[in-house]
Amino acid sequence: MNASVRMAKSRLSEFLDRAAAGEEIVITSDGRPKARIVALDAAPVPYRAKRQLLKSAKGKAGTRAETRSETIVRQDRDGRD
Numbered sequence: 001m002n003a004s005v006r007m008a009k010s011r012l013s014e015f016l017d018r019a020a021a022g023e024e025i026v027i028t029s030d031g032r033p034k035a036r037i038v039a040l041d042a043a044p045v046p047y048r049a050k051r052q053l054l055k056s057a058k059g060k061a062g063t064r065a066e067t068r069s070e071t072i073v074r075q076d077r078d079g080r081d
């Protein structure tokens with residue numbers, strides 16, 4: 001679909017919905033194509049660590065269950081003395 005800048009300004013929400021549905025909208029100015037509205041690819045889901053998994057990870061402290069981050073922070077803090 002082609003649309004003028006004036007039409008795009010007044011119907012932007014509609015054009016965004018149509019683009020999300022898969023339609024390509026070309027914005028024209030003075031009869032020349034200037035921009036294109038298309039749907040974005042699905043964003044990847046960010047990795048999130050599970051607290052239970054971190055608590056169950058063994059650190060270098062031996063029998064006490066520590067997360068690796070706690071061990072790293074402790075080593076860094078102890079190294080500053």
